[in-house]
Amino acid sequence: MKSVLGDRRAIAILLGPALAVYTLVMVVPVFWSFGYTFVKGNPLEGFRFAGIDNFVRLFSDPDIGAALGFTIKYALIMTIGQVAVGYALSLFYIFVLRRFTSALIRTLVFFPVVVPTVAIALLYQKIFQSAPRDGIVNELLVNVGLGSVDWLGQSDTAFIVIIIMDLWRSVGFYAVLLFAGLLDIPDDIIESARIDGARHWSLFRHIILPLSLPILLAATIFSINGTIKVFDSVLALTGGGPGNSTTPLTMYMWRTAFAFSDYGYGSTIALLLTIMCFLVTLFIFRSARRDNTV
Amino acid sequence: MTTARQRRLGRRSLALAATATSALLLAACAAGPTEPPAEGTDPEKLEYLVNVENGNIPPVLEDMSTGVCSAENEDLPLEINSIPQADLDGQIQLLVGQDALPAMFAAGGTPAEGAKLWNAGKLVDFDEALDELGVLDQIEPAAISTIKQLYGGAFSFLPFQYNIEGIFYNKALFAEYGIEEPQTWDELLAASATFKENGIIPLTASGEQGWPITRLLSGYIFRSLGPDALQKVADGEAKLTDEGYVEAAQAIADLGASGYLNDNIASLDYDGAQNEFLNGNAAMFYMGTWALTAVNNPEANKIGVENVGFMPFPGVEGGAGDISQYPSNVGLPSTFGSATFGPKVQAWTKCITENFGEMSLVDQNTISGFKVSDEVWAEQPQLTQDVHERIASSTQSVLWFEALFNAKAGQDSSKNVPLLVTGQMSPEEFMQLLQTDLDAG
Numbered sequence A: 001m002k003s004v005l006g007d008r009r010a011i012a013i014l015l016g017p018a019l020a021v022y023t024l025v026m027v028v029p030v031f032w033s034f035g036y037t038f039v040k041g042n043p044l045e046g047f048r049f050a051g052i053d054n055f056v057r058l059f060s061d062p063d064i065g066a067a068l069g070f071t072i073k074y075a076l077i078m079t080i081g082q083v084a085v086g087y088a089l090s091l092f093y094i095f096v097l098r099r100f101t102s103a104l105i106r107t108l109v110f111f112p113v114v115v116p117t118v119a120i121a122l123l124y125q126k127i128f129q130s131a132p133r134d135g136i137v138n139e140l141l142v143n144v145g146l147g148s149v150d151w152l153g154q155s156d157t158a159f160i161v162i163i164i165m166d167l168w169r170s171v172g173f174y175a176v177l178l179f180a181g182l183l184d185i186p187d188d189i190i191e192s193a194r195i196d197g198a199r200h201w202s203l204f205r206h207i208i209l210p211l212s213l214p215i216l217l218a219a220t221i222f223s224i225n226g227t228i229k230v231f232d233s234v235l236a237l238t239g240g241g242p243g244n245s246t247t248p249l250t251m252y253m254w255r256t257a258f259a260f261s262d263y264g265y266g267s268t269i270a271l272l273l274t275i276m277c278f279l280v281t282l283f284i285f286r287s288a289r290r291d292n293t294v
Numbered sequence B: 001m002t003t004a005r006q007r008r009l010g011r012r013s014l015a016l017a018a019t020a021t022s023a024l025l026l027a028a029c030a031a032g033p034t035e036p037p038a039e040g041t042d043p044e045k046l047e048y049l050v051n052v053e054n055g056n057i058p059p060v061l062e063d064m065s066t067g068v069c070s071a072e073n074e075d076l077p078l079e080i081n082s083i084p085q086a087d088l089d090g091q092i093q094l095l096v097g098q099d100a101l102p103a104m105f106a107a108g109g110t111p112a113e114g115a116k117l118w119n120a121g122k123l124v125d126f127d128e129a130l131d132e133l134g135v136l137d138q139i140e141p142a143a144i145s146t147i148k149q150l151y152g153g154a155f156s157f158l159p160f161q162y163n164i165e166g167i168f169y170n171k172a173l174f175a176e177y178g179i180e181e182p183q184t185w186d187e188l189l190a191a192s193a194t195f196k197e198n199g200i201i202p203l204t205a206s207g208e209q210g211w212p213i214t215r216l217l218s219g220y221i222f223r224s225l226g227p228d229a230l231q232k233v234a235d236g237e238a239k240l241t242d243e244g245y246v247e248a249a250q251a252i253a254d255l256g257a258s259g260y261l262n263d264n265i266a267s268l269d270y271d272g273a274q275n276e277f278l279n280g281n282a283a284m285f286y287m288g289t290w291a292l293t294a295v296n297n298p299e300a301n302k303i304g305v306e307n308v309g310f311m312p313f314p315g316v317e318g319g320a321g322d323i324s325q326y327p328s329n330v331g332l333p334s335t336f337g338s339a340t341f342g343p344k345v346q347a348w349t350k351c352i353t354e355n356f357g358e359m360s361l362v363d364q365n366t367i368s369g370f371k372v373s374d375e376v377w378a379e380q381p382q383l384t385q386d387v388h389e390r391i392a393s394s395t396q397s398v399l400w401f402e403a404l405f406n407a408k409a410g411q412d413s414s415k416n417v418p419l420l421v422t423g424q425m426s427p428e429e430f431m432q433l434l435q436t437d438l439d440a441g
Helices: A002-006 A008-036 A053-060 A062-096 A099-114 A117-127 A136-143 A155-183 A187-195 A200-227 A232-237 A249-259 A263-292 B003-030 B057-066 B070-075 B085-097 B111-119 B126-133 B141-150 B171-176 B185-197 B211-225 B229-235 B243-257 B270-278 B289-295 B343-364 B374-378 B382-393 B407-421 B427-440
Strands: A039-042 A046-049 B046-051 B078-083 B104-106 B163-170 B201-204 B282-288 B308-311 B326-329 B334-336
Touching: A008 A263, A039 A263, A053 A062, A053 A263, A062 A099, A062 A155, A062 A200, A062 A249, A062 A263, A099 A155, A117 A136, A117 A155, A117 A232, A155 A200, A155 A232, A187 A200, A200 A263, A249 A263, A249 B085, A249 B407, B046 B057, B046 B085, B046 B343, B057 B070, B057 B078, B057 B343, B070 B343, B078 B085, B085 B111, B126 B343, B141 B326, B163 B171, B163 B289, B163 B382, B171 B308, B185 B201, B185 B282, B201 B270, B211 B229, B211 B243, B211 B282, B211 B326, B211 B407, B229 B243, B243 B407, B243 B427, B270 B282, B270 B289, B282 B289, B289 B382, B308 B382, B326 B382, B343 B374, B374 B382, B407 B427
Parallel strands: B046 B078, B046 B104, B201 B282
Antiparallel strands: A039 A046, B104 B334, B163 B282, B163 B308, B163 B326
16 A cells, blocks of 8 residues: 555546546636636626726625625524534434334434425425415414514514524434434443433533534534535525525625626625635634544 | 544545536536527527516417417427526526527516627617518517617517506495595505505505515606606616605605505515405505406406506606606517527517517407507407507606616615515615615616
């Protein structure tokens, strides 16, 4: 193995194809897109040099602040929600449910993960419908004497519906991920803790939680990675509305480039997203390094 | 196996999967579209890309392909593809970038985008093309004039629809409560108050679409500030944040605040809003005359076509506009790409121009900008004839709120107006948002 990896040609042959593909599909488009940040226009009208106008606009555009705020708020709440609810479910699978029931519930909770996002969004649109007829949630509210709420027509309630929907459709994955991590905890450690007198809360606090920290960290990284790029579920459920109140940066970038025909400014927003993803990646690398030493 | 090793292996598998996916993507890209056809050469089929919401044009074209234009269809088969209207501009942009525009397509709702296609030489000059085909006289001059006004001075789109806009109202409800057709905004508000007191929705509109509400805003602006009020904004002579414009936004916001619009309006879609009127739950419905398709359909219209009246947007007392100035448009227009305008496509164009007007009117109850004989008009429902007379006698038309906006202002307008009428955004904020979009160019 050492002689193979010592041979430069072997290294080139092994690395070359992957590097070429990576360069073509990642590096070249990134630099290409970076080039667009200095122009204004689109393929139809042609491009003209705009200097740093797009960057100046980035700092004065109120929509950027709103989209960035939504993206961060969504990513934070969803990450906390996915990991916390996922962890609670995984503990439930192991410590509360019996083997057969656990498998059944795990399957049921995991099911939304494999359902297409658009189908789930349509389902939730109907559940939270308020016009022309009330959906099931409003029916319940009206029946208990409360008024009907325009869930998707108000910024704050639309955000709540997005969070509920996305948690419902993704939490099964995190529950299974954390369940697998909990299975890694040796039974003899739990057994000996029990013999030493550890009961529900103390067993969780002093044994289960510390031993599941690595998998919790991995789940958090997975979650941040996914939620910071949110696009499809919001597009399908609210289309970014009402107004622009649930528009994440990804959607604003896509609209700017392709609906508003401004490739230059769209690429500048993409650059901002790239920087955000780069910062998250840095965080991931640092966490992963610390994780390996555990 | 330790967790760390498992994780490393997992990472490797992920990398492998990513590489494989990338390779597949590259392979797919390599087998991408072939070279576009040369200037004016026929494609293999007449592909028509249209917005999925359009229920008027595709059925007529399909009927034509098996009827009056079957010979043309044999030479060049018609294929209709549809995508949501909101994605149409983006799709056209992408297709232009790939030089792969279909032979026939609808262009986005923002006329400025249509004008860009013309300026880039991607569209057929119908002044010239229809003249050569000998069918230029089959188009209503008023429709040509509207198209030129909207799309950068060129006759670059065909008037598959030709609409005016106004308020459809329920005559039976008006009679029941002794209300006359409102001539002024104040009379409209008084009528609305009566309907609301009696549990009837005064005015139904779709907030999910947004534009049916901004039409009320432009209606008020044209009546209060005059027919050139939005042209002045486009020319930079006035700003939407000026007093008169904000006052108009306030008037529309007040409609919502007074409860004269539907409950939960922000979530109400187009069909839902229309059905509220056609089922008799709402007294008034502002819409373009394309709604005649539904109004004249007894299955959809439960209140009866004889109970539906059509009136212009009312005047604003002391305003510079006039009640006779109807907003007019050609719907979401369709056109032909210049690169694929070969002999077979031209034959289709000629057949469409000669037959579309009558077939659209008779089969779909939709008024188009293609000429229709007087005998056919005489056989139409009374309301359709009434609208036709209004179109014929109109001497000055106006546009609509977003007509001269750029794409971003247009989208922000229709997406944010539900917030205006539900009190989530003030009139000043709404107009400032749009003016910022306009200033950004």
